[in-house]
Amino acid sequence: MSDNETGESYALAIDAMGGDNAPDIVIAGLDIAAERHPKARFLLVGDEVKLAPLLAAHPRAAAICTLRHAPDAISNDMKPTAALRLRRASLRVAIDAVAAGQAVGVISAGNTGAILALAQVVIRPMQGIARPAMAAIGPSARGDVVLLDLGANISCDARNLVEFAIMGDAFARTVLGLTAPTIGLLNVGSEDMKGDERVRQAAEVLRRSHLGPQFHGFVEGHDITQGTVDVVVTDGFTGNVALKTGEGALKLMADMLRQIFSGSLSGKIAYLLLRPALERLREWLDPRRYNGAVLLGLNGVVVKSHGGTDAQGFAHALDVAMDMVVHRFHERIQDGIQKIQNISVVNLEIAPGDGDSRLATTE
Amino acid sequence: MSDNETGESYALAIDAMGGDNAPDIVIAGLDIAAERHPKARFLLVGDEVKLAPLLAAHPRAAAICTLRHAPDAISNDMKPTAALRLRRASLRVAIDAVAAGQAVGVISAGNTGAILALAQVVIRPMQGIARPAMAAIGPSARGDVVLLDLGANISCDARNLVEFAIMGDAFARTVLGLTAPTIGLLNVGSEDMKGDERVRQAAEVLRRSHLGPQFHGFVEGHDITQGTVDVVVTDGFTGNVALKTGEGALKLMADMLRQIFSGSLSGKIAYLLLRPALERLREWLDPRRYNGAVLLGLNGVVVKSHGGTDAQGFAHALDVAMDMVVHRFHERIQDGIQKIQNISVVNLEIAPGDGDSRLATTE
Numbered sequence: 001m002s003d004n005e006t007g008e009s010y011a012l013a014i015d016a017m018g019g020d021n022a023p024d025i026v027i028a029g030l031d032i033a034a035e036r037h038p039k040a041r042f043l044l045v046g047d048e049v050k051l052a053p054l055l056a057a058h059p060r061a062a063a064i065c066t067l068r069h070a071p072d073a074i075s076n077d078m079k080p081t082a083a084l085r086l087r088r089a090s091l092r093v094a095i096d097a098v099a100a101g102q103a104v105g106v107i108s109a110g111n112t113g114a115i116l117a118l119a120q121v122v123i124r125p126m127q128g129i130a131r132p133a134m135a136a137i138g139p140s141a142r143g144d145v146v147l148l149d150l151g152a153n154i155s156c157d158a159r160n161l162v163e164f165a166i167m168g169d170a171f172a173r174t175v176l177g178l179t180a181p182t183i184g185l186l187n188v189g190s191e192d193m194k195g196d197e198r199v200r201q202a203a204e205v206l207r208r209s210h211l212g213p214q215f216h217g218f219v220e221g222h223d224i225t226q227g228t229v230d231v232v233v234t235d236g237f238t239g240n241v242a243l244k245t246g247e248g249a250l251k252l253m254a255d256m257l258r259q260i261f262s263g264s265l266s267g268k269i270a271y272l273l274l275r276p277a278l279e280r281l282r283e284w285l286d287p288r289r290y291n292g293a294v295l296l297g298l299n300g301v302v303v304k305s306h307g308g309t310d311a312q313g314f315a316h317a318l319d320v321a322m323d324m325v326v327h328r329f330h331e332r333i334q335d336g337i338q339k340i341q342n343i344s345v346v347n348l349e350i351a352p353g354d355g356d357s358r359l360a361t362t363e
Numbered sequence: 364m365s366d367n368e369t370g371e372s373y374a375l376a377i378d379a380m381g382g383d384n385a386p387d388i389v390i391a392g393l394d395i396a397a398e399r400h401p402k403a404r405f406l407l408v409g410d411e412v413k414l415a416p417l418l419a420a421h422p423r424a425a426a427i428c429t430l431r432h433a434p435d436a437i438s439n440d441m442k443p444t445a446a447l448r449l450r451r452a453s454l455r456v457a458i459d460a461v462a463a464g465q466a467v468g469v470i471s472a473g474n475t476g477a478i479l480a481l482a483q484v485v486i487r488p489m490q491g492i493a494r495p496a497m498a499a500i501g502p503s504a505r506g507d508v509v510l511l512d513l514g515a516n517i518s519c520d521a522r523n524l525v526e527f528a529i530m531g532d533a534f535a536r537t538v539l540g541l542t543a544p545t546i547g548l549l550n551v552g553s554e555d556m557k558g559d560e561r562v563r564q565a566a567e568v569l570r571r572s573h574l575g576p577q578f579h580g581f582v583e584g585h586d587i588t589q590g591t592v593d594v595v596v597t598d599g600f601t602g603n604v605a606l607k608t609g610e611g612a613l614k615l616m617a618d619m620l621r622q623i624f625s626g627s628l629s630g631k632i633a634y635l636l637l638r639p640a641l642e643r644l645r646e647w648l649d650p651r652r653y654n655g656a657v658l659l660g661l662n663g664v665v666v667k668s669h670g671g672t673d674a675q676g677f678a679h680a681l682d683v684a685m686d687m688v689v690h691r692f693h694e695r696i697q698d699g700i701q702k703i704q705n706i707s708v709v710n711l712e713i714a715p716g717d718g719d720s721r722l723a724t725t726e
Contacts, residue, residue, distance in 0.1 A: 141615055151551045154559045188514045188603040195600070196517050221607025225615040237558070238604050240551040241597070244584025245605045249612035252504055252588040256647075257620075260640040267640065270633035277623045277630065284619075 008041070008066070011325050012301070012318070013094035013103035016046030017073040018110020019307045019314075023047075026109065027054040029314030030061035036315070037322050038064070043103050045070050045094040068093060074114045076307060083114035084121060091115065095122045098300040104325045105301025107318060115304050116152055116295060123298045126330065128337035131156070132297035133164045134236070134304075135171055136243065137290050137320075142227030146172045146181075150293060151240035161185065161202035161233055162209070166336035167296040168231035169211060174327040175320055176230065183211060184219030184229035186238060194218060202233075210339045250285060292317030294324070297333070301325055371404070371429065374688050375664070375681070376457035376466035379409030380436040381473020382670045382677075386410075389472065390417040392677030393424035399678070400685050401427070406466050408433050408457040431456060437477045439670060446477035447484060454478065458485045461663040467688045468664025470681060478667050479515055479658060486661045489693065491700040494519065495660035496527045496599070497667075498534055499606065500653050500683075505590030509535045509544075513656060514603035521564035524548065524596055528569055529699035530659040531594035532577065537690040538683055539593065546574060547582030547592035549601060557581060565596075573702045613648060655680030657687070660696065664688055 014030070016023040023046055030042065044051065044065040055062040070093040074083045086092060091110055097103045099122045106123075108115050116134070125132050135148035148168050153160060165183050172181035185203050187195040192203075195218065206215040216229045221242060224232050234242065261271040261278075271278065283289070287306070291313040295302035301324045305317035323329075377393070379386040386409055393405065407414065407428040418425040433456040437446045449455060454473055460466045462485045469486075471478050479497075488495050498511035511531050516523060528546050535544035548566050550558040555566075558581065569578045579592045584605060587595050597605065624634040624641075634641065646652070650669070654676040658665035664687045668680035686692075 139615070141618065154551065186604060188517065188600055221604040221609075222611030222614070224608055225611040234604070237551055238601050241549060241584040241601050241605050242608045245587055245609045246584075246612040248585030248588040249609040250616055251585070252502070253613055253616040255504065256644055260637060260644065263640070266636040270636040273629040273633040273636075274623060277626070281619055281623065 009101070010043040010066070010097070010103040011037075011040040011105070012321055013043040013045055013097040013106045014065075015091045015094045015106065015108035015110055016044050016051055017070070017090040018108040018115075019305065019309070020076075020109075021308075021310070022073075022109060023050055023054060025309065025311045025314050027051070027058050027061050028311030029318060030065060031058045032311060032315035033318045033322075034060040034064050036319065040064060040322060041066065043068055043094070043097055045097070046090040047071060047073070068097070070094075074111050076111050078111055078114060080111075080113040080117035083111065084117055092118060092122075095119060098302075099123050103300075105303065105321050107303040107305060107321050109305035109307050109309060109314060109317075112304055112307075115302065119295055119298055119300075119302045123300045123302065125297055126299055126333060126337070128334070128341060129163055129167075129297040131160045131163065132295055133160075133167060134239075134293050134295055135168060136293040137175065138224070138243070138246065139285055139290070140225050140227030143230075144176055145224060145227055145229070146176070146231045147224065147239055147243060148231075148233060148296065149236040149239050150243055151236045152295065153236040155237070156198070156235035158198050158201035158205065161199065161235070162205045162340060163297065163337070164233045165202075165206055165211060165215075165231070166340060167333055168233055169214065170329055170332035170336060171294065171296060171324075172230050173332060174329045175323045178230055180214050181230035182216050182228075183214050183231045183233060184216045184223060186224075186232055186234035186242070187218035187220065190218045190220060192217070205340070210336070247287075254285070288313035288316055290316075292320035294320060299330070301329065372464070373406040373429070373460070373466040374400075374403040374468070375684055376406040376408055376460040376469045377428075378454045378457045378469065378471035378473055379407050379414055380433070380453040381471040381478075382668065382672070383439075383472075384671075384673070385472060386413055386417060388672065388674045388677050390414070390421050390424050391674035392681060393428060394421045395674060395678035396681045396685075397423040397427050399682065403427060403685060404429065406431055406457070406460055408460070409453040410434060410436070431460070433457075437474050439474050441474055441477060443474075443476040443480035446474065447480060455481060455485075458482060461665075462486050466663075468666065468684050470666040470668060470684050472668035472670050472672060472677060472680075475667055475670075478665065482658055482661055482663075482665045486663045486665065488660055489662055489696060489700070491704060492526055492530075492660040492696075494523045494526065495658055496523075496530060497602075497656050498531060498659055499656045500538065501587070501606070501609065502648055502653070503588050503590030506593075507539055508587060508590055508592070509539070509594045510587065510602055510606060511594075511596060511659065512599040512602050513606055514599045515658065516599040518600070519561070519598035521561050521568065524562065524565035524598070525568045525572070525703060526660065526700070527596045528565075528574060528578075528594070529703060530696055531596055532574060533692055533695035533699060534657065534659060534687075535593050536695060537692045538686045541593055543577050544593035545579050545591075546577050546594045546596060547579045547586060549587075549595055549597035549605070550581035550583065553581045553583060555580070568703070573699070610650075617648070651676035651679055653679075655683035657683060662693070664692065 070090040072089040133149035303321040433453040496512035666684040
């Protein structure tokens with residue numbers, strides 16, 4: 001189907017040209033998504049010369065997509081400031097569609113800095129949100145856990161952390177389907193007097209807020225994988241380091257095991273004995289299953305797929321975006337922001353969101 | 364041997380009463396240390412009623428120790444402010460011995476906050492060091508890696524980070540025996556423009572300093588376990604979270620494996636097949652092997668053993684302390700501080716260390 005811009009509305013606008021293996025894995029991912037979301041309509045944005053033959057080869061993907069031409073693409077190493085000037089890039093045209101109300105959200109496997117910058121400038125933060133935050137889902141001993149911010153905001157104040165908690169709560173309800181997710185504030189100890197003024201003040205606001213019953217208090221690094229809470233809230237610097245350190249430690253262990261299983265005959269025999277269990281473990285920890293970092297707090301759903309993922313991984317990120325579209329993620333946030341506004345302003349004199357959305361990554 | 368305070372000097376003063384299983388594991392650990400450091404002399408501080416019979420039962424430990432009586436002990440849940448008032452506590456008397464020049468360093472498995480507070484107040488930071496930092500050694504794919512700060516300083520400026528790099532360098536040379544350890548500054552990306560002013564300024568100073576040839580630039584969370592550099596420098600908040608997140612992820616994986624190996628008959632058979640390799644992996648990741656967090660930048664060696672460790676773990680922490688004593692750790696730091704002073708002050712207007720050693724954990 002070709003785009004006639006007749007005012008049709010789409011669930012998602014898809015940047016077909018972003019990512020290491022675009023547009024191939026994007027179209028292959030849509031082929032998978034077509035089975036899971038047969039009624040959804042997607043706006044596929046990119047170079048029609050490249051996309052038309054791919055869609056012809058993937059009739060299922062073609063059936064749920066409308067193609068909109070965009071001649072340019074934003075490379076992985078392009079600075080956000082340069083990306084902001086490319087008005088006919090696939091990512092930009094996709095994001096413009098969200099800003100224009102033609103799509104509820106956007107998904108891209110492209111340049112993270114460009115996605116953050118364009119989304120903030122074009123789609124704009126929601127009323128009452130000072131700083132949008134990046135969130136992702138990871139594995140823990142007791143089910144999936146949401147971690148945010150992952151790097152959209154290098155430095156945060158108490159107000160920002162409280163907003164992250166509201167957004168993390170809405171995200172866990174929407175995507176993990178939890179009715180009352182527990183929330184923890186990442187700190188260097190679990191006692192009330194630990195940490196700096198910033199986390200202590202955020203904890204105080206959360207305790208007094210409508211999220212009080214769900215607020216677990218401070219959690220530490222090991223609580224993330226232990227699954228002590230469903231949502232772990234922290235600033236973007238710490239969250240980024242925690243995410244990558246956790247991934248690195250899991251990878252170290254996986255590499256050691258690979259050596260053990262492949263390094264000797266008895267290792268190979270043991271592998272055959274354990275294959276089903278090891279496959280389950282591998283699947284459980286599969287980065288593709290956790291693909292899809294989400295930029296929360298904008299007037300639209302914004303999902304960033306890992307740049308190096310495959311069709312399966314892209315389809316997973318698309319699932320996350322669709323969950324947010326279908327379960328009206330934004331209404332939940334708006335509701336939470338309204339409730340917290342009164343508490344923080346009246347009792348703790350934290351200034352309400354001023355729309356200041358500087359992005360560390362855009363510098 | 365009993366303490367007559369005749370002016371004898373000791374390698375280390377040992378807090379015999381700190382930790383979950385003190386004084387038993389302390390004496391048992393000394394028994395192990397006696398084999399490794401037969402010529403060292405230790406000042407054992409604690410309740411002589413409890414210690415005398417233990418020493419009688421461990422003649423090897425007794426042979427390297429002099430007992431000094433201290434009637435009080437600092438419990439694990441005591442606030443640092445309260446601990447500072449207990450002048451006859453074993454930890455205090457041990458730290459006093461370092462301040463008085465009777466011992467080069469102190470080791471304790473007791474209350475971390477109390478150790479940090481007492482060490483800073485009584486032993487005092489070295490000339491030129493604004494903020495002492497806590498460091499530890501952990502496993503990576505390419506050998507051991509030093510991480511600091513681990514929580515002694517919740518917020519840090521560029522000057523602090525530069526000092527941490529100097530201390531981390533000296534520590535890696537002393538304890539890991541490296542001649543030119545590589546150093547990385549933890550950040551949310553490896554590109555020069557990433558992160559905040561603080562890390563960018565610290566990177567600039569390090570590049571221009573005598574550590575320039577060893578300075579790798581920015582590293583990310585996954586670089587810690589990947590072993591990209593020998594020393595990873597960060598603020599105490601981020602370092603504490605990174606350490607605990609990495610440990611948590613390794614534990615998650617170890618727990619899953621334990622379930623796989625014990626959950627079925629084929630798992631048990633596979634375990635038998637892999638036993639030697641799995642034992643090596645377990646030993647390699649053994650927390651006892653990495654026991655001994657070190658408070659760097661004071662006028663004495665200060666080592667904190669994990670509170671719940673056993674005799675083996677305590678002996679490992681004692682090895683770390685002895686490496687620092689024997690290889691003259693402090694002279695190396697003093698040297699580094701002198702070299703960096705000129706650069707940072709002249710070119711980047713970072714104020715030199717002002718002896719301000721507020722401790723987040725003492726609040």
